[in-house]
Amino acid sequence: MSSVEFMKRVNDLYRLSALLGHxxxxxxxxxxxxxxxxxxEMMAWLAxxxxxxxxxxxxANLLSELExxxxxxxxxxxxxxxRRQYDKAIKLPSxxxxxxxxxRSEALISWEQARTKSDFSLFSPHLETLISLTRQxxxxxxxxxxxxxxxxxxxxxxxxxxxxxxxxxGLRSKLVPLxxxxxxxxxxxxxxxxxxxxxxxxxxxxxxxxxxxxGFDFDAGRMxxxxxxxxxxxxxxxxxxxxxxxxKDPFSCLYAVMHESGHGLYEQGLPKEHSFSPRGxxxxxxxxxxxxxxxxxQIGRTTAFWRIALPxxxxxxxxxxxxxxxTIDLFVNEVKxxxxxxxxxxxxxxxxxxxxxxxEKLIFNQELPVEKIPETWNQMFEDWFGIEVDKxxxxxxxxxxxxxxxxxxxxxxxxxxxxxAQLLKTMSKQLGDIDTLIESGNWSGIGGxxxxxxxxxxxxxxxxxxxxEITGSVPSPEPFLNYVEDKYSRLYEL
Amino acid sequence: MSSVEFMKRVNDLYRLSALLGHxxxxxxxxxxxxxxxxxxEMMAWLAxxxxxxxxxxxxANLLSELExxxxxxxxxxxxxxxRRQYDKAIKLPSxxxxxxxxxRSEALISWEQARTKSDFSLFSPHLETLISLTRQxxxxxxxxxxxxxxxxxxxxxxxxxxxxxxxxxGLRSKLVPLxxxxxxxxxxxxxxxxxxxxxxxxxxxxxxxxxxxxGFDFDAGRMxxxxxxxxxxxxxxxxxxxxxxxxKDPFSCLYAVMHESGHGLYEQGLPKEHSFSPRGxxxxxxxxxxxxxxxxxQIGRTTAFWRIALPxxxxxxxxxxxxxxxTIDLFVNEVKxxxxxxxxxxxxxxxxxxxxxxxEKLIFNQELPVEKIPETWNQMFEDWFGIEVDKxxxxxxxxxxxxxxxxxxxxxxxxxxxxxAQLLKTMSKQLGDIDTLIESGNWSGIGGxxxxxxxxxxxxxxxxxxxxEITGSVPSPEPFLNYVEDKYSRLYEL
Numbered sequence: 010m011s012s013v014e015f016m017k018r019v020n021d022l023y024r025l026s027a028l029l030g031h032x033x034x035x036x037x038x039x040x041x042x043x044x045x046x047x048x049x050e051m052m053a054w055l056a057x058x059x060x061x062x063x064x065x066x067x068x069a070n071l072l073s074e075l076e077x078x079x080x081x082x083x084x085x086x087x088x089x090x091x092r093r094q095y096d097k098a099i100k101l102p103s104x105x106x107x108x109x110x111x112x113r114s115e116a117l118i119s120w121e122q123a124r125t126k127s128d129f130s131l132f133s134p135h136l137e138t139l140i141s142l143t144r145q146x147x148x149x150x151x152x153x154x155x156x157x158x159x160x161x162x163x164x165x166x167x168x169x170x171x172x173x174x175x176x177x178x179g180l181r182s183k184l185v186p187l188x189x190x191x192x193x194x195x196x197x198x199x200x201x202x203x204x205x206x207x208x209x210x211x212x213x214x215x216x217x218x219x220x221x222x223x224g225f226d227f228d229a230g231r232m233x234x235x236x237x238x239x240x241x242x243x244x245x246x247x248x249x250x251x252x253x254x255x256x257k258d259p260f261s262c263l264y265a266v267m268h269e270s271g272h273g274l275y276e277q278g279l280p281k282e283h284s285f286s287p288r289g290x291x292x293x294x295x296x297x298x299x300x301x302x303x304x305x306x307q308i309g310r311t312t313a314f315w316r317i318a319l320p321x322x323x324x325x326x327x328x329x330x331x332x333x334x335x336t337i338d339l340f341v342n343e344v345k346x347x348x349x350x351x352x353x354x355x356x357x358x359x360x361x362x363x364x365x366x367x368x369e370k371l372i373f374n375q376e377l378p379v380e381k382i383p384e385t386w387n388q389m390f391e392d393w394f395g396i397e398v399d400k401x402x403x404x405x406x407x408x409x410x411x412x413x414x415x416x417x418x419x420x421x422x423x424x425x426x427x428x429x430a431q432l433l434k435t436m437s438k439q440l441g442d443i444d445t446l447i448e449s450g451n452w453s454g455i456g457g458x459x460x461x462x463x464x465x466x467x468x469x470x471x472x473x474x475x476x477x478e479i480t481g482s483v484p485s486p487e488p489f490l491n492y493v494e495d496k497y498s499r500l501y502e503l
Numbered sequence: 504m505s506s507v508e509f510m511k512r513v514n515d516l517y518r519l520s521a522l523l524g525h526x527x528x529x530x531x532x533x534x535x536x537x538x539x540x541x542x543x544e545m546m547a548w549l550a551x552x553x554x555x556x557x558x559x560x561x562x563a564n565l566l567s568e569l570e571x572x573x574x575x576x577x578x579x580x581x582x583x584x585x586r587r588q589y590d591k592a593i594k595l596p597s598x599x600x601x602x603x604x605x606x607r608s609e610a611l612i613s614w615e616q617a618r619t620k621s622d623f624s625l626f627s628p629h630l631e632t633l634i635s636l637t638r639q640x641x642x643x644x645x646x647x648x649x650x651x652x653x654x655x656x657x658x659x660x661x662x663x664x665x666x667x668x669x670x671x672x673g674l675r676s677k678l679v680p681l682x683x684x685x686x687x688x689x690x691x692x693x694x695x696x697x698x699x700x701x702x703x704x705x706x707x708x709x710x711x712x713x714x715x716x717x718g719f720d721f722d723a724g725r726m727x728x729x730x731x732x733x734x735x736x737x738x739x740x741x742x743x744x745x746x747x748x749x750x751k752d753p754f755s756c757l758y759a760v761m762h763e764s765g766h767g768l769y770e771q772g773l774p775k776e777h778s779f780s781p782r783g784x785x786x787x788x789x790x791x792x793x794x795x796x797x798x799x800x801q802i803g804r805t806t807a808f809w810r811i812a813l814p815x816x817x818x819x820x821x822x823x824x825x826x827x828x829x830t831i832d833l834f835v836n837e838v839k840x841x842x843x844x845x846x847x848x849x850x851x852x853x854x855x856x857x858x859x860x861x862x863e864k865l866i867f868n869q870e871l872p873v874e875k876i877p878e879t880w881n882q883m884f885e886d887w888f889g890i891e892v893d894k895x896x897x898x899x900x901x902x903x904x905x906x907x908x909x910x911x912x913x914x915x916x917x918x919x920x921x922x923x924a925q926l927l928k929t930m931s932k933q934l935g936d937i938d939t940l941i942e943s944g945n946w947s948g949i950g951g952x953x954x955x956x957x958x959x960x961x962x963x964x965x966x967x968x969x970x971x972e973i974t975g976s977v978p979s980p981e982p983f984l985n986y987v988e989d990k991y992s993r994l995y996e997l
Binding site: 021024027028031032035039040041042043044045046047048051054226227228229230231233243244245246247284 | 515518521522525526529533534535536537538539540541542545548720721722723724725727737738739740741778
């Protein structure tokens with residue numbers, strides 16, 4: 010019977026997480042400004058409540074008891090994951106946990122203001138607090154090889170500086186020359202008429218249609234607006250993602266929607282019978298990101314996709330120039346030395362991630378002071394991209410992550426890109442040519458394959474084990490490098 | 504120190520209520536259909552959590568301890584209210600509490616469908632469950648003079664059938680002849696051009712403007728849409744209300760917004776230092792309703808109001824007929840024998856309430872079977888209003904309350920009307936002629952008076968005590984009867 014009591018407590022912990030997730034969604038979409046303070050307190054209270062339940066000695070006893078018995082297969086990932094969470098949580102005082110949660114809520118508000126005004130000083134004291142709390146957290150958890158490793162491992166289990174450094178070095182050594190070649194290419198890129206505006210209503214209709222065709226179920230989810238697009242699992246039957254609209258650029262919204270719908274499909278496909286427990290959650294952030302990147306880039310940024318989607322687009326925007334699918338494909342794959350990570354092409358994207366990774370290494374392993382962050386960022390960006398950052402909103406203020414205390418999160422995006430390429434390769438072996446599938450306009454084969462191989466499995470193994478199980482190979486950057494080299498050689502006639 | 508521990512626990516209980524309130528708001532505004540099941544479970548879980556904390560023997564000890572000591576004035580209403588809640592809760596098994604909460608969530612969904620399709624059979628099994636659970640609740644709590652009394656007392660402390668019966672009889676004996684006179688009046692009422700449509704965007708702008716002028720702070724609140732308009736306190740700095748739009752009738756939306764903004768102003772004006780405890784809550788539902796009705800009717804449905812608001816309205820709807828303020832006042836005060844309570848004028852409104860009160864008395868004191876509800880409702884409606892109910896959506900399916908298990912709630916609306924009239928009378932004695940104040944276009948005097956005399960006091964006394972404290976008289980129907988007689992005699996030249 011201890012497994013029944015254990016699962017009851019696990020479910021309660023995950024209910025508290027789901028409530029936190031829901032309040033977080035509301036905070037970023039609909040909450041009025043003056044609600045921020047008490048929202049922060051409420052979330053801090055829930056986090057402290059979760060923490061104290063997780064650290065309950067009776068829960069620890071149940072865990073230990075189940076660890077020495079033969080247990081049901083479905084219980085194994087629950088015990089394993091709760092052990093991991095317990096071992097961390099027991100090291101953190103509950104006052105610290107609620108302090109951290111409250112600081113995050115306050116920082117989020119200040120970040121939004123700072124970003125809007127491109128004024129780092131508005132965010133800086135809150136960032137300082139979050140960094141110092143995070144340093145304290147590292148102390149509590151116990152420094153591994155380097156302090157930053159503690160954070161990296163938190164977001165993708167088993168990944169450390171010693172793993173990322175060579176991986177990123179390998180990627181850079183291939184991507185930088187490719188970028189050079191592209192920059193030198195003489196292929197002429199299509200340009201949008203400068204004065205053309207795309208109504209929000211039209212963009213919304215088009216994007217909802219694409220999302221629906223991807224298989225996102227709007228009776229079990231929603232699309233709303235927020236400064237920074239995100240997807241939130243909320244709970245069974247209710248998955249919500251957000252986007253943002255730019256009347257000058259309809260593609261920014263489209264690819265945000267395809268990205269977040271990719272995440273949303275993962276959430277909607279998780280095994281409902283294991284809701285509110287680790288067993289029913291996604292495998293890792295990296296795997297989650299593979300789902301969003303696969304839809305956004307490997308499906309969405311292809312000529313095949315535009316053969317299907319261009320007529321839908323023209324329905325909303327009949328005045329759009331008379332481009333064919335190939336032209337628009339070239340347009341949406343333009344490689345640009347530009348500021349914004351979420352709008353980056355697939356060649357520069359991982360360079361944006363590496364920059365953040367290096368910044369976080371400097372902050373946590375070299376104690377870079379907060380006031381040095383903008384200039385260090387800008388210098389590194391100029392060194393790598395060859396352009397000067399014009400304002401902090403286009404530099405270190407562009408991403409929401411730090412305002413949420415999510416240091417160590419960024420590298421999982423690169424893992425997502427690598428996993429996505431491996432998955433695509435296997436998918437095409439099993440289902441046949443992907444472009445043909447996309448061009449058929451029936452994407453249920455793709456959706457079904459992802460659902461069967463990934464979503465409905467929930468959490469049963471590590472990310473690396475899952476990738477090996479599906480693709481027959483351990484995680485590796487090769488398929489991704491081959492994919493971008495192929496794709497961009499073709500587009501830029503290299 | 505027991506008061507510190509007591510308040511910590513009270514705050515936790517009220518945080519759980521606030522979470523329930525927030526999820527309830529989301530459920531009625533943004534939740535996708537398939538989220539209903541797990542939403543119901545989540546709310547049931549929170550309700551059970553609250554219930555078990557309330558029933559904790561240590562909490563009972565703290566209560567008893569504080570009851571025999573001299574305590575701080577602010578603590579008195581907290582101890583008193585928690586004693587009331589504890590004494591009720593301890594009689595209800597926690598499985599019952601979560602069962603009830605879950606049944607409510609399910610019923611809400613079925614009611615929405617039933618109302619849309621005007622099909623009582625879709626709602627009937629859920630209503631059956633809620634009624635039978637409510638009967639069980641009455642058993643648990645212990646029948647008072649009549650079973651229905653238990654429910655009435657739950658929504659307005661100290662009010663029972665023995666109080667309402669003569670009150671309603673008195674109101675009816677005056678309202679029915681007044682209604683007869685009005686029906687016979689030969690005053691010609693203005694009519695809207697039949698084909699005229701009022702855009703949702705225009706209505707929204709106009710209503711937001713009125714709400715803002717009333718003093719509602721949109722940096723500390725929101726207006727959204729739902730089938731049935733409502734206002735939800737959520738928590739400090741974050742008060743949300745809803746409305747609905749009908750392109751054929753902009754006044755329905757306006758008066759819903761004025762009504763809900765009246766509630767919202769009460770919530771926004773409550774003493775923040777007492778948040779998450781009874782001391783920081785409203786006095787009663789009746790007092791809450793007095794705030795909404797005062798703004799909706801006694802301010803909103805006057806010639807003085809339209810002298811100010813008509814130019815705002817014409818800004819959005821320049822094609823509106825060239826009516827003056829007096830004409831529009833006559834139009835929005837039309838006394839109609841019609842189906843819908845929330846759209847009823849001030850003469851028939853209380854008859855709608857009495858009908859619901861009689862229905863609930865039949866259900867709980869006479870065991871009226873669920874399947875008899877529509878025909879009993881329709882028969883009573885025809886007897887009282889002289890018109891036949893054309894469909895259940897216009898009859899027993901029109902209100903949300905039963906789907907929320909809120910039996911015994913309706914009579915508090917009539918109390919609100921009576922209190923509002925008493926308050927208005929006193930306000931005009933203290934601030935001068937109300938029409939002159941309204942017509943000045945500066946409503947901060949009115950808002951300030953309500954804030955000072957009611958909102959910022961929070962909960963320190965009973966509704967009856969508060970009314971006596973402010974007006975110098977005990978609650979009474981006379982000021983209301985004088986008010987409607989005056990108003991409608993003037994409008995209908997009786």
